[in-house]
Amino acid sequence: MAAIQFTLNGKPQSVDVPSRMPLLWVLRDTLGMTGTKFGCGMALCGACTVHVNGQPIRSCSMPISGVAGKKVTSIEGLSADNSHPVQRAWIEEDVPQCGYCQSGQIMTAAGLLAKTANPTDADIDEAMHGNVCRCGTYQSIRKAVHLAARYQAAANGKVARGDA
Amino acid sequence: MNTTIQKIGRRGFLKAGAATAGGLMLGFYLPESKLQAQNAAGDAKLNAFVHVAPNDSITLFLHKSEMGQGVVTSLSQLLAEELECDWNKVRTQFAGVDRAYGPLQGTFGSMSIRTTWEPLRKAGASAREMLLQAAAQKWNVDASQCRAENNQIINSASNARLSYGSLAEDAAKVPVPAKVTLKDPKQFHLIGTSPKRLDTPAKVCGKAEFGLDVRRPGELYAVVARCPVFEGKVASFDDTKAKAVPGVQQVVRISSGVAVLADNTWSAMEGRRALEIQWDEGRNANLSTAGIRKMFADLAEKPGAVARNDGNAEAALSGAAKKIEAVYEAPYLAHAPMEPMNCTADVRPDSCEVWASTQIQTAAHGTAMKITGLPPEKVQIHTTFLGGGFGRRGGADFVAEAVEISKAAGVPVKLTWSREDDMQHDLYRPASYTRFSAGLDGEGWPVALTSRIVSPAFGGLKDGVSRNAVEGIDDTPYAIAALHVDYHNGDPGIPVTFWRSVGYSQNTFFLESFVDELAAAGGKDPLELRRRLLAKSPRLLGVLELAAEKAGWGKPLAAGRARGIGVNDNIGSFTAQVAEVSVTGGKLRVHRVVCAVDCGHVVNPHIIEQQLQSGIVYGMSAALKGAITIDRGRVQQQNFDHYDVLRIDEMPVVEVYIVPSQEAPGGIGEATTPGTAPAIANAIFAATGKRIRQLPIRTGDLA
Numbered sequence: 001m002a003a004i005q006f007t008l009n010g011k012p013q014s015v016d017v018p019s020r021m022p023l024l025w026v027l028r029d030t031l032g033m034t035g036t037k038f039g040c041g042m043a044l045c046g047a048c049t050v051h052v053n054g055q056p057i058r059s060c061s062m063p064i065s066g067v068a069g070k071k072v073t074s075i076e077g078l079s080a081d082n083s084h085p086v087q088r089a090w091i092e093e094d095v096p097q098c099g100y101c102q103s104g105q106i107m108t109a110a111g112l113l114a115k116t117a118n119p120t121d122a123d124i125d126e127a128m129h130g131n132v133c134r135c136g137t138y139q140s141i142r143k144a145v146h147l148a149a150r151y152q153a154a155a156n157g158k159v160a161r162g163d164a
Numbered sequence: 165m166n167t168t169i170q171k172i173g174r175r176g177f178l179k180a181g182a183a184t185a186g187g188l189m190l191g192f193y194l195p196e197s198k199l200q201a202q203n204a205a206g207d208a209k210l211n212a213f214v215h216v217a218p219n220d221s222i223t224l225f226l227h228k229s230e231m232g233q234g235v236v237t238s239l240s241q242l243l244a245e246e247l248e249c250d251w252n253k254v255r256t257q258f259a260g261v262d263r264a265y266g267p268l269q270g271t272f273g274s275m276s277i278r279t280t281w282e283p284l285r286k287a288g289a290s291a292r293e294m295l296l297q298a299a300a301q302k303w304n305v306d307a308s309q310c311r312a313e314n315n316q317i318i319n320s321a322s323n324a325r326l327s328y329g330s331l332a333e334d335a336a337k338v339p340v341p342a343k344v345t346l347k348d349p350k351q352f353h354l355i356g357t358s359p360k361r362l363d364t365p366a367k368v369c370g371k372a373e374f375g376l377d378v379r380r381p382g383e384l385y386a387v388v389a390r391c392p393v394f395e396g397k398v399a400s401f402d403d404t405k406a407k408a409v410p411g412v413q414q415v416v417r418i419s420s421g422v423a424v425l426a427d428n429t430w431s432a433m434e435g436r437r438a439l440e441i442q443w444d445e446g447r448n449a450n451l452s453t454a455g456i457r458k459m460f461a462d463l464a465e466k467p468g469a470v471a472r473n474d475g476n477a478e479a480a481l482s483g484a485a486k487k488i489e490a491v492y493e494a495p496y497l498a499h500a501p502m503e504p505m506n507c508t509a510d511v512r513p514d515s516c517e518v519w520a521s522t523q524i525q526t527a528a529h530g531t532a533m534k535i536t537g538l539p540p541e542k543v544q545i546h547t548t549f550l551g552g553g554f555g556r557r558g559g560a561d562f563v564a565e566a567v568e569i570s571k572a573a574g575v576p577v578k579l580t581w582s583r584e585d586d587m588q589h590d591l592y593r594p595a596s597y598t599r600f601s602a603g604l605d606g607e608g609w610p611v612a613l614t615s616r617i618v619s620p621a622f623g624g625l626k627d628g629v630s631r632n633a634v635e636g637i638d639d640t641p642y643a644i645a646a647l648h649v650d651y652h653n654g655d656p657g658i659p660v661t662f663w664r665s666v667g668y669s670q671n672t673f674f675l676e677s678f679v680d681e682l683a684a685a686g687g688k689d690p691l692e693l694r695r696r697l698l699a700k701s702p703r704l705l706g707v708l709e710l711a712a713e714k715a716g717w718g719k720p721l722a723a724g725r726a727r728g729i730g731v732n733d734n735i736g737s738f739t740a741q742v743a744e745v746s747v748t749g750g751k752l753r754v755h756r757v758v759c760a761v762d763c764g765h766v767v768n769p770h771i772i773e774q775q776l777q778s779g780i781v782y783g784m785s786a787a788l789k790g791a792i793t794i795d796r797g798r799v800q801q802q803n804f805d806h807y808d809v810l811r812i813d814e815m816p817v818v819e820v821y822i823v824p825s826q827e828a829p830g831g832i833g834e835a836t837t838p839g840t841a842p843a844i845a846n847a848i849f850a851a852t853g854k855r856i857r858q859l860p861i862r863t864g865d866l867a
Contacts, residue, residue: 018410021430029385029428034377035370037551038429039502040583044804047502075370082369090368094360097232097774099367100374100502100551125813132804134502134552135232136781138815140774 006067008033009077019065024048026064027074035075035103039132046131049104049111050074056111075103078110085155086110089148097135105131109145113152119145168192169290169340172213187332188216188294190340192287213259214243214287216295220315220329222249225259228280229271229523230363231501231553232778233833234771237361239280241767245354246288246347249328250315256362258547261525270524272558272662274735274831277767281829282346289344291335298334299326349765349826358770363549374551375521376580378508383576384413386569387432390421390589393445393797394657398422405438415439418568420561425573429580448657448797456656456794457493460597460618464491468616468650469628471638475646480612484603488685490678492600493858494670496792497593498807499663503551504586507566510576511536516543516567521550523557531560535567554782555662559591584802592792593663594620594633596670597654600678603646608686609696610679612646617671620655622662628653632662636671636838641704641733642679642697658794664782668734668838673787673859676730676842680849690729690846691717703762704733706823707740710760714821715742724748725755728846730839737763737830741780743816743843747852750867754784754816754844759836761820764827773820775832780818783840785809789860 003016008031015026022041027033027050036059039047043058050059051073052066059074078084082091086109096102105128112119112127119127124145133141172189191213213225224243228235236256244254261269292312299317300307303324310317316325349355366372391397401422403415411431416423422439426432481487508519509532516536522528525545532543550557566579581589596619603612615637621630629638629651638649663669683693691712698705708731712718715727724746731740744756759776766772789808793800801807845856848866856865 017428018431021428025428025430029430032379033370034373034379037374037502038376038504038580040804042583042803042805045502045583078369082365087368091360091364094358094364094770094774096361096364096367097234097778098230098502098550098552099232099363099372100549102367103370106368129811129813132502132809132811134500134554134782134785134809135774136778136810136815137774138781138810138812139777139818141812142815 004064004068006069007071009073015064017064020063022060023050023062023064023067023072024059027059033074033076037100037103039101045101046108047101047104049107049131051107051111054111054114056108075107078106084110085151086113086148088151089144092147093140093144095137095140095144097137101131101133105133105141109141109148112145113149117152117158118149169287171336171340187218188291188335190214190287190291192283214247214291216291216328216332216335218329218332220327221253221255222247222315222328223255223257226256227259227269228276229258229547229550229553231271231523231550231557233276233775234361234768235271235276236363237359238277238768238771239284240362241354241359242280242284243288245352246285247292248312248314251354251359253315254362261529261545267526268524269526270558271553272523272555274833274835277829278736278831281765285346286344289346290341293341293344294335294338295328295331297338298331302326302334356766356769358768361771372549374503375508375519375548376503376506376551378519378548378578380508380510380576380578383508383578384425384573385427385429385432386423386425386566386577386579387429387436387582388418388421388423388565388579388585389436389439389441390585391443391445392588393443394448394659396443396445396448396797399442399444401439401441403439405440406435409435409438414573416569416572418565418572420565423565423569425569425577433582445797451656451658451794451797453793453795456595457597459656460595460654463618463652463654464597464599464616468652471629471634471649471651473648477612477614477646477648480646481601481603481614484611485606486604486685487601488604488681489599489601490681490857492598492674492677494596494673495790495859496595496658497663497786497790498587498590498792498801499554499556500587500807500809501552501554501556504583505556505562505581506579507562508576508578509566509570511567511570514538514542517546518544518563518567519546519548520563521548521557522560522563523550523553523555524560527558527560528563531564532567535564536571554664555666556590558662561591583804587801587803587807588799591659591661593669594622594660596633598637598671598674600674602678602682604682604686608688610644610682610686613644614648616650616652618652618654620658620660621653622660625653632667634671635667636734637675640675641701643700644697664779665734665834665837668732669786672730672732672838673841673845676839677845677856680728680842680846681855684849694729694731703738704731704740707731707738707760707762710821710823711740711742711758714760714819715744715758717742724851726847726850728843728848728850730841730843730846732835732839734838735831735834737761737832737835739776739835739839741836741839741843743840743847745844745847745851747848747866750863752788752848752861752866754814756817756819757840757843758819759821760823761835762823762825763830763832763835764825765829766822767829769822772822772832776820776836777818779834779836780840781810781815783837784844787841787844787859787861791860
């Protein structure tokens with residue numbers, strides 16, 4: 001068992017755990033960062049979504065060895081003060097109900113907007129159908145993703161869908 | 165409704181877990197049910213608290229669990245309306261559990277608003293009056309010269325202001341007013357509005373603490389291997405290989421199976437995989453869905469215990485111009501909340517602390533007391549946010565396991581159920597089998613309806629009838645002169661419990677679909693038939709008319725699309741839904757659901773809309789996807805791959821319309837789940853002529 005090094009939310013991190021141990025449990029149990037949630041353990045529900053080198057991935061199915069040398073961002077690293085456009089939009093639309101899946105929803109949405117600044121409903125469906133919400137917040141999520149796109153565009157000085 | 169309000173001394177502050185003592189603390193009684201409200205005498209125990217702190221914050225200690233339904237916000241609104249709070253200074257904290265907090269502390273039956281509507285406003289008004297008196301004394305003026313506004317008492321003559329925080333200590337010395345006058349609803353400025361949910365900021369940055377997020381110093385992480393067959397036991401086991409797994413610390417036998425404790429959850433799961441266990445599968449080893457279905461069908465051949473008997477259904481049926489018969493079926497269902505079951509327990513020789521996302525704190529408390537043998541005051545239950553509940557978290561099975569493991573292992577333990585554990589060891593929504601017959605008169609109007617329901621009982625039988633199994637049919641508001649409903653307790657041994665909307669979850673599908681069959685058989689429009697049968701149910705008729713109008717009932721639709729209706733009256737609220745669907749190449753698409761609700765006084769319209777959407781999505785998952793099936797005594801579904809739920813790409817446009825009402829508030833969390841399946845199934849019939857009589861709706865049913 002050799003120490004595995006990666007960058008977590010902008011800071012170097014070293015963990016001495018079995019190489020097969022999923023990133024999810026390293027984050028939650030070893031490092032005590034519980035914002036990333038356990039939902040299914042099989043990449044079927046999206047609750048555990050984090051970014052690895054900017055790409056949304058399911059941390060429950062990613063062995064820690066797979067992120068060695070890479071940049072991991074968890075919900076705790078998205079912003080220090082809920083100021084990310086997706087978080088602002090989630091607050092404005094009051095999206096969460098129970099809230100358990102929302103870390104994963106937000107990380108997936110942030111990944112979508114990083115790649116597609118101006119997503120259509122079809123883009124949202126494609127990016128987010130892997131994120132289950134049993135409270136059924138999907139309609140609010142859809143609205144909030146569009147709003148987040150506008151916040152992001154405003155921050156970048158651009159015009160987004162729905163503003164025209 | 166009697167509301168007891170008392171000042172709380174220093175001891176009470178500590179019991180409630182107030183972060184800082186000092187200031188004004190009031191305890192008050194929140195009844196758990198209408199029955200308890202009626203029985204609440206002068207010595208009623210106190211189970212909720214409001215704390216006005218010297219730092220000007222207002223904290224409501226909630227005895228209700230927050231599982232998404234919005235009590236943190238909506239109950240705070242009730243308090244803050246009368247207390248005239250600055251909304252930004254309102255906090256909530258989940259109260260502990262104690263015998264003094266009431267006989268059954270829990271969150272179920274869509275009761276929170278219904279039971280706190282009056283007591284919480286009275287608590288707010290009492291605190292406000294005490295602050296007013298304290299300010300009046302300070303200024304040496306009459307209290308009538310003072311008013312409360314935005315966390316301040318204002319002297320109307322001098323315009324002097326004192327903050328609640330600065331008055332809190334003095335207010336604590338003022339006697340609790342014997343009587344307070346509540347606002348006329350026309351004066352409400354917070355009730356009926358949608359301030360931002362108080363729990364949102366913590367839920368968008370990962371800081372909201374759910375049961376699974378609790379961390380205790382020195383804890384070990386546990387998982388349990390349980391017999392895959394219900395009620396099966398451990399015959400023998402060998403833990404040699406499990407103990408060799410890196411990170412595994414202990415293996416202990418508990419009532420429900422074998423627990424593996426490790427340095428982290430994953431190592432515990434790996435250790436569990438390495439256990440070698442011989443099971444005694446017991447009496448349920450041969451259970452199968454086919455066998456259960458045959459048992460239900462056989463029982464349905466014979467008369468059961470009578471749940472309702474109006475007129476003479478037999479005579480009315482034999483004299484009817486036309487007779488219609490049908491059998492409807494619904495499967496067992498898992499709750500599948502996003503947060504799998506879990507519990508953290510720290511059992512010591514003289515104390516026990518439990519952290520849990522629980523819906524019924526009293527059950528968690530009683531379970532922990534029983535296992536530890538400790539007296540009530542030595543057992544503490546800490547409630548966290550719940551990652552969904554839907555009825556599942558009323559059970560204390562996961563609490564029992566964590567307490568047993570911590571007791572046996574002598575360390576604090578965090579027990580985690582995997583999704584597979586959660587799905588295979590749920591307490592399920594009961595399966596049901598219902599046979600209908602009905603008679604129409606010469607003009608096609610229903611004159612008789614009989615229903616024989618076969619479904620496992622839970623929560624007791626009264627005169628042979630399980631209320632949870634027959635509700636939604638025997639209490640139908642439809643005016644049919646001859647109505648006979650009877651019931652068999654068909655119980656194959658699968659553990660069952662409450663599931664969002666309980667009996668209505670299947671029975672509303674059965675009855676609303678069968679009523680649609682009667683409309684078709686009698687040559688009536690489904691809306692027209694319901695109007696006639698609901699002529700004397702004005703609130704249900706009101707939402708039916710509103711939903712039909714907003715959905716454009718009767719107006720032309722795009723090619724291939726059709727509409728269906730589902731109405732429901734279950735938790736003191738009335739809903740009607742119109743679903744718009746298409747079936748193309750055997751593939752169903754639900755495009756739009758229009759929902760109208762009459763839930764009496766509205767506390768927070770945004771939360772109502774959220775809950776109605778939520779109930780519709782939960783109902784759609786059940787209608788289109790959900791089925792727990794049994795083979796060789798085992799649940800065949802393990803995870804979301806074989807027990808899929810609705811996803812964003814299948815989400816219809818949901819429109820919600822709220823009927824303005826001055827009636828007492830109804831419940832909301834369970835209002836729409838029942839009506840969604842029949843609205844969709846009836847729309848499928850309108851689109852294709854295929855009648856859906858079994859859930860979930862399968863592609864093969866549509867071709």
